[in-house]
Amino acid sequence: MMVAALVITTLVSGVLASFLLKAREKDFAYEKTSLESHNTNEELRVLSCAYGVRHARGAISLVSALSGSRGASDPFTPLLMHLVPLPKKRKSELMYHEHDEDGGNANGDDEFGTNEGLEINDSIDSFAKDSKILIQQVKLVTQMLNMHEEICNATEDLRVSIVFLPFHKHQRIDGKTTNDGELFRQMNRNVLRHGPCSIGIFVDRNITGFQQPHGFDSVQHVATLFFGGPDDREALALCRWLANNTLIHLTVIQFVSEESKAETPVGNAMTRDNNEVFMEVLGRNQTEQETDRSFLEEFYNRFVTTGQVGFIEKLVSNGPHTLTILREIGEMYSLFVVGKSTGDCPMTVRMKDWEECPELGTVGDFLASSLDVNASVLVVQRQRHSHDSFIDD
Ligand SMILES: *[C@@H]1O[C@H](CO)[C@@H](O)[C@H](O)[C@H]1NC(C)=O
Ligand SMILES: *[C@@H]1O[C@H](CO)[C@@H](O)[C@H](O)[C@H]1NC(C)=O
Ligand SMILES: *[C@@H]1O[C@H](CO)[C@@H](O)[C@H](O)[C@H]1NC(C)=O
Ligand SMILES: *[C@@H]1O[C@H](CO)[C@@H](O)[C@H](O)[C@H]1NC(C)=O
Numbered sequence: 001m002m003v004a005a006l007v008i009t010t011l012v013s014g015v016l017a018s019f020l021l022k023a024r025e026k027d028f029a030y031e032k033t034s035l036e037s038h039n040t041n042e043e044l045r046v047l048s049c050a051y052g053v054r055h056a057r058g059a060i061s062l063v064s065a066l067s068g069s070r071g072a073s074d075p076f077t078p079l080l081m082h083l084v085p086l087p088k089k090r091k092s093e094l095m096y097h098e099h100d101e102d103g104g105n106a107n108g109d110d111e112f113g114t115n116e117g118l119e120i121n122d123s124i125d126s127f128a129k130d131s132k133i134l135i136q137q138v139k140l141v142t143q144m145l146n147m148h149e150e151i152c153n154a155t156e157d158l159r160v161s162i163v164f165l166p167f168h169k170h171q172r173i174d175g176k177t178t179n180d181g182e183l184f185r186q187m188n189r190n191v192l193r194h195g196p197c198s199i200g201i202f203v204d205r206n207i208t209g210f211q212q213p214h215g216f217d218s219v220q221h222v223a224t225l226f227f228g229g230p231d232d233r234e235a236l237a238l239c240r241w242l243a244n245n246t247l248i249h250l251t252v253i254q255f256v257s258e259e260s261k262a263e264t265p266v267g268n269a270m271t272r273d274n275n276e277v278f279m280e281v282l283g284r285n286q287t288e289q290e291t292d293r294s295f296l297e298e299f300y301n302r303f304v305t306t307g308q309v310g311f312i313e314k315l316v317s318n319g320p321h322t323l324t325i326l327r328e329i330g331e332m333y334s335l336f337v338v339g340k341s342t343g344d345c346p347m348t349v350r351m352k353d354w355e356e357c358p359e360l361g362t363v364g365d366f367l368a369s370s371l372d373v374n375a376s377v378l379v380v381q382r383q384r385h386s387h388d389s390f391i392d393d
């Protein structure tokens with residue numbers, strides 16, 4: 001009987017253990033994906049997508065900014081996915097870099113993006129030489145139609161917290177903007193719609209905007225704009241990885257509605273008595289407001305009070321007023337990091353007249369489309385979906 005009891009106990013605990021492990025894995029997949037809840041001591045895995053070497057160089061600049069001057073104790077794992085669109089009716093393949101050579105390119109080299117691949121390799125190699133940061137490479141060869149799904153799946157397999165996609169327009173040498181096409185735009189929109197992790201759309205204006213800093217004479221001035229809401233918090237959360245970089249001057253610009261200006265500013269939060277009234281004025285969800293506030297306060301105490309990061313508060317009355325301020329500050333920074341959605345925030349309400357690329361959100365769309373802005377823009381959307389979201393498509 002004792003033997004039987006032992007066997008049963010072993011079986012039960014085995015089943016229990018594997019059950020718990022499964023539950024743990026599930027938690028991991030769903031919880032780890034927002035940067036807001038990601039501790040900066042934990043490994044940060046980011047995936048940058050690039051169709052060609054131009055995008056790869058932009059991605060490397062971002063990686064360089066995010067990984068700059070970190071302690072060896074803060075692991076950072078950048079990955080780069082070379083996207084190679086196939087013409088229609090071709091079997092899709094996800095090829096990891098190691099498998100690249102022995103996989104055999106029986107179908108001809110250029111179809112698999114080898115020429116761009118060589119140049120991307122060169123860029124990654126020379127970055128590794130300068131910075132000692134190795135960017136892992138993954139190659140995705142697939143039809144444009146499936147690409148978003150493959151990327152979404154890969155973000156889970158590769159356990160990345162954020163994926164960066166290149167904006168579908170790029171800046172030419174003469175500074176003008178060229179549209180790469182609706183297919184690329186649609187791909188981005190599909191990833192935004194289905195992505196299981198946070199997503200950044202990078203509007204790379206490398207000629208007039210953000211460039212990879214190489215030394216103290218090329219320090220980059222970066223601003224993150226905070227109106228409120230989950231996407232803005234995620235953008236601010238991402239900026240925690242920029243704060244340590246001595247070649248990046250980061251400034252947080254908080255936009256505060258004039259209607260709520262009596263509210264105690266972040267940084268000397270002594271009295272919080274009257275907050276509820278102002279939250280009603282703003283018409284936004286109270287808990288959301290509080291989350292915004294405490295996240296901003298935490299950031300302030302950790303980075304602003306130490307002098308690592310600048311902080312500016314802008315009082316605005318409405319959308320057009322916000323636009324005026326965006327134009328004013330447009331020339332002061334080489335990169336804006338912004339959240340995609342600012343919710344139903346009254347400070348951006350009447351900016352909608354300018355809508356050109358709604359997938360970037362109101363503020364991102366303005367910064368990316370306006371001729372008055374020369375800076376690069378990184379639009380961040382916080383993780384919204386679990387992977388199951390493909391099913392209801
Ligand atoms: C910007 O990108 C273009 C196109 O890839 C490249 O030729 C140029 O060198 C880049 N400029 C800077 C300043 O990085
Ligand atoms: C890229 O570089 C790796 C070595 O770093 C090499 O094995 C691979 O063949 C290169 N890829 C291409 C497309 O040249
Ligand atoms: C992505 O993953 C889902 C679920 O794991 C699977 O059903 C689907 O076929 C995958 N899509 C691609 C394009 O690999
Ligand atoms: C920044 O640097 C400090 C000390 O050098 C380190 O403790 C911290 O983990 C670093 N990273 C971030 C994101 O603050």
Ligand SMILES: *[C@@H]1O[C@H](CO)[C@@H](O)[C@H](O)[C@H]1NC(C)=O
Nearest residue numbers: 283284285286287288289290
């Ligand atoms: C906040 O909004 C969410 C959904 O928009 C809702 O479920 C929740 O009950 C709201 N909370 C409060 C305190 O109003």
Ligand SMILES: *[C@@H]1O[C@H](CO)[C@@H](O)[C@H](O)[C@H]1NC(C)=O
Nearest residue numbers: 175208330331371372373374
């Ligand atoms: C953008 O940059 C170009 C070239 O450096 C410059 O001529 C132009 O005045 C800038 N635009 C604005 C709005 O400052």
